[in-house]
Amino acid sequence: MILAITLSTAMVTLTESICWKEVVKATDVSGIGVVIYQKPTSSLCYEERKGINPPLCIQKSVPTISWYTPLDRCLPPIHIANFDTQHGWPTSWPERLKIWTSNLFETNREYSEERYNEDTRHWEVLVSGIYMHNLAINWSSIRNVIDMNASFGGFAAVLVKEPLWVMNVVPIHGLDSLPVIFNRGLIGIYHDWCESFNTYPRTYDLMHSSFLFGNLKKRCDLLDVVAEMDRIVRPGGWVLIQDTIEMIEKLSSILHSLHWDTSIHYDTFLVGKKGFWRPS
Ligand SMILES: *[C@@H]1O[C@H](CO)[C@@H](O)[C@H](O)[C@H]1NC(C)=O
Numbered sequence: 640m641i642l643a644i645t646l647s648t649a650m651v652t653l654t655e656s657i658c659w660k661e662v663v664k665a666t667d668v669s670g671i672g673v674v675i676y677q678k679p680t681s682s683l684c685y686e687e688r689k690g691i692n693p694p695l696c697i698q699k700s701v702p703t704i705s706w707y708t709p710l711d712r713c714l715p716p717i718h719i720a721n722f723d724t725q726h727g728w729p730t731s732w733p734e735r736l737k738i739w740t741s742n743l744f745e746t747n748r749e750y751s752e753e754r755y756n757e758d759t760r761h762w763e764v765l766v767s768g769i770y771m772h773n774l775a776i777n778w779s780s781i782r783n784v785i786d787m788n789a790s791f792g793g794f795a796a797v798l799v800k801e802p803l804w805v806m807n808v809v810p811i812h813g814l815d816s817l818p819v820i821f822n823r824g825l826i827g828i829y830h831d832w833c834e835s836f837n838t839y840p841r842t843y844d845l846m847h848s849s850f851l852f853g854n855l856k857k858r859c860d861l862l863d864v865v866a867e868m869d870r871i872v873r874p875g876g877w878v879l880i881q882d883t884i885e886m887i888e889k890l891s892s893i894l895h896s897l898h899w900d901t902s903i904h905y906d907t908f909l910v911g912k913k914g915f916w917r918p919s
């Protein structure tokens with residue numbers, strides 16, 4: 640009991656110091672308590688604290704530090720809606736899915752609005768024109784999709800009306816487009832496909848890849864990557880790969896050796912369907 644009180648006092652001090660508002664406090668019949676806190680929507684409370692501890696963070700010039708960065712004991716300032724376009728609240732869903740809200744990257748030409756819009760149009764045409772009807776994939780059996788080289792997330796954005804979700808993977812050696820994916824309201828993660836992928840859910844129904852393997856094969860063995868894909872896809876699930884014809888043929892023969900059914904479409908797309916075979 641004393642411990643509980645001590646913890647709770649420390650918790651109150653902490654939550655007050657970071658301006659979290661207690662909105663619900665309740666205990667159920669067995670004595671298990673629940674407290675729900677709400678984070679403030681402006682920096683006003685931060686500035687009005689008596690001791691400025693923890694302090695406000697000094698904004699770093701690089702907005703997207705992703706890993707191997709120690710935790711900072713500071714509070715990032717909260718910017719008020721429409722205060723400026725760089726830090727304002729995002730446009731609401733689903734409008735934000737297809738508009739270019741990010742000007743975090745205006746110095747990098749690879750992130751231009753023009754390229755983003757082109758990418759969106761490209762995926763609209765490809766998915767509705769070819770993926771949905773001409774590749775013999777049974778889309779009604781697909782719920783979990785993983786896009787191995789998601790770029791701006793255009794593939795996921797086009798699929799948003801389908802009853803499925805897409806995990807967007809941004810390869811760490813390519814363009815860092817994960818902030819764009821998050822700005823659209825989609826989910827994503829960084830990954831190096833020469834390493835194993837941490838899977839949750841345990842399996843995916845469809846793995847999609849667009850021109851990923853050319854770069855990859857300079858750093859690791861394709862066979863290892865395909866074995867990892869075989870692990871990630873559920874039995875009866877699919878891969879859909881767009882690549883050069885040389886790469887498609889190589890991948891197709893590896894998938895065959897794993898007893899997958901494969902077909903090649905328009906010399907550009909490889910569709911593989913995993914069966915129930917396992918090496919004995
Ligand atoms: C497609 O998948 C659905 C759901 O699993 C299944 O009911 C249907 O029979 C499948 N269609 C074909 C043509 O295999």
Ligand SMILES: *[C@@H]1O[C@H](CO)[C@@H](O)[C@H](O)[C@H]1NC(C)=O
Nearest residue numbers: 788810812813849850851854
């Ligand atoms: C991902 O795809 C793009 C084309 O959309 C390609 O230029 C790029 O090399 C690929 N990234 C990696 C890491 O292979």
